[in-house]
Amino acid sequence: MNIRVCVDPHEWPGREILHITAQVENILGANENGILLNQIISYQGNRFRIVSDTRYPQADSRVIGIRYID
Incomplete structure (x- = not known):
């Protein structure tokens, strides 16, 4: 049931x-x-x-938007 999403976590350091x-x-x-x-x-x-x-549930996906907790 997992989907792999390609993003770079280093582009958003220190943010949840x-x-x-x-x-x-x-x-x-x-x-x-x-x-x-x-x-x-x-x-x-x-x-x-x-x-x-x-x-x-078997889909592959790519990120088009991110929302953060303020």
Whole structure:
């Protein structure tokens, strides 16, 4: 159920990420914009492992927006 999101955590040092909004392409090739991804469980280098409520649990995604906790 994890989606890999390619981002560089070093671009946002010292800030807690509230959620990542990403563009998701599912295994059938359909696209959706603005899927809310949350619950980051780990990251290594520039790859996050996260849990998502999206309908496409096997999707790959790329980050198009970041929101922080103020």
